[in-house]
Amino acid sequence: MEISFTDIKQKFQGCGLKTTPQRAAIYDALLRSTTHPTAEELYAEVAPQFPMMSLNTVYYTLGVLRTSGLIHEVNIDHTRARFDANLSPHHHLICLGCQSIVDVIDPRLNRLTSPAGIPNDFEITSYQVAFRGLCGSCRRHTGRSINHSSPGLHPTTVKGGLHGKSS
Amino acid sequence: MEISFTDIKQKFQGCGLKTTPQRAAIYDALLRSTTHPTAEELYAEVAPQFPMMSLNTVYYTLGVLRTSGLIHEVNIDHTRARFDANLSPHHHLICLGCQSIVDVIDPRLNRLTSPAGIPNDFEITSYQVAFRGLCGSCRRHTGRSINHSSPGLHPTTVKGGLHGKSS
DNA sequence: TGCTAAATAGTAATTATTCCTAAACAGGAA
DNA sequence: TTCCTGTTTAGGAATAATTACTATTTAGCA
Numbered sequence: 087m088e089i090s091f092t093d094i095k096q097k098f099q100g101c102g103l104k105t106t107p108q109r110a111a112i113y114d115a116l117l118r119s120t121t122h123p124t125a126e127e128l129y130a131e132v133a134p135q136f137p138m139m140s141l142n143t144v145y146y147t148l149g150v151l152r153t154s155g156l157i158h159e160v161n162i163d164h165t166r167a168r169f170d171a172n173l174s175p176h177h178h179l180i181c182l183g184c185q186s187i188v189d190v191i192d193p194r195l196n197r198l199t200s201p202a203g204i205p206n207d208f209e210i211t212s213y214q215v216a217f218r219g220l221c222g223s224c225r226r227h228t229g230r231s232i233n234h235s236s237p238g239l240h241p242t243t244v245k246g247g248l249h250g251k252s253s
Numbered sequence: 254m255e256i257s258f259t260d261i262k263q264k265f266q267g268c269g270l271k272t273t274p275q276r277a278a279i280y281d282a283l284l285r286s287t288t289h290p291t292a293e294e295l296y297a298e299v300a301p302q303f304p305m306m307s308l309n310t311v312y313y314t315l316g317v318l319r320t321s322g323l324i325h326e327v328n329i330d331h332t333r334a335r336f337d338a339n340l341s342p343h344h345h346l347i348c349l350g351c352q353s354i355v356d357v358i359d360p361r362l363n364r365l366t367s368p369a370g371i372p373n374d375f376e377i378t379s380y381q382v383a384f385r386g387l388c389g390s391c392r393r394h395t396g397r398s399i400n401h402s403s404p405g406l407h408p409t410t411v412k413g414g415l416h417g418k419s420s
Numbered sequence: 421t422g423c424t425a426a427a428t429a430g431t432a433a434t435t436a437t438t439c440c441t442a443a444a445c446a447g448g449a450a
Numbered sequence: 451t452t453c454c455t456g457t458t459t460a461g462g463a464a465t466a467a468t469t470a471c472t473a474t475t476t477a478g479c480a
Contacts, residue, residue: 109427161331
């Protein structure tokens with residue numbers, strides 16, 4: 087995703103945010119990243135350009151961008167927050183071995199029907215599917231054993247292909 | 254979900270776990286709960302029965318139960334872990350206002366087709382849909398405004414009913 | 421060019437969780 | 451039943467991520 091400084095500035099202005107070099111660099115780093123980095127990782131990414139920059143600034147900036155809706159927080163495990171500047175509807179593929187997160191872009195997943203049995207005064211504004219399993223590399227290294235200490239694993243085996251019969 | 258002490262003991266034995274009163278109480282509390290409590294909340298729930306019990310024991314126990322596959326960790330936000338003893342496939346409805354989590358049980362959601370464009374050596378073992386929005390109570394109190402500081406919100410508006418065409 | 425509110429950087433504080441260790445105990449063996 | 455041993459517990463200390471506080475700096479407007 088290529089984006090110029092001017093583009094970033096316009097986005098920030100559109101949200102009523104001041105444009106500072108640090109802020110632009112953090113946002114740019116997140117836009118270019120595909121790994122859903124943590125605050126610390128973004129800090130490491132941007133720090134070379136701004137040796138005086140504080141990790142605090144990264145946290146503050148991420149908070150501001152999140153509140154403005156320019157980025158999303160992705161919660162894979164409870165230990166640390168990860169961030170995503172990709173606002174288009176997409177889903178995630180999470181490796182339980184190495185905790186990596188890959189974007190899943192499949193339009194079919196954006197057309198789920200409304201779930202049954204939910205309170206009718208609940209207004210759903212979005213939904214997201216998290217696929218979990220083991221990436222090729224982790225399968226080879228761990229002999230396909232699943233790390234049960236990782237979060238959210240369900241016993242449902244999905245295998246190579248999920249079956250798509252309509253109930 | 255009703256379960257006797259003997260049932261719990263059998264489950265523990267099946268996993269090679271010793272049965273202690275504290276452990277059984279923690280697991281039982283989680284089985285009876287529908288709110289996906291945190292370690293602290295479970296501690297508060299069980300503490301009256303065991304005044305000497307340490308919060309540490311709750312953490313240790315939850316770790317053991319998770320490793321044994323008896324419970325799951327649910328990650329809604331990065332601030333703290335939440336737990337779920339309901340192992341049957343289900344999904345979650347998350348209120349961005351009050352952070353409450355309600356189970357979504359809809360068989361149609363358990364038959365998603367395999368997502369396109371993922372690495373073909375990735376083995377998916379489970380998936381879970383997180384629906385986000387505002388519960389009735391929070392909508393009334395906040396005037397339907399969505400709290401953008403909450404995690405993972407996507408701009409896709411889902412409204413009352415998602416449309417289920419099979420693109 | 422100034423003004424002012426917002427942003428930055430630094431330090432300290434907080435919160436959830438994990439680590440460490442001695443004492444207690446569950447469950448199998450004798 | 452009683453003993454043994456490894457697991458579990460409880461308590462305190464340590465760690466890691468994040469937030470709070472604050473003085474200084476700066477972006478963006480008048």
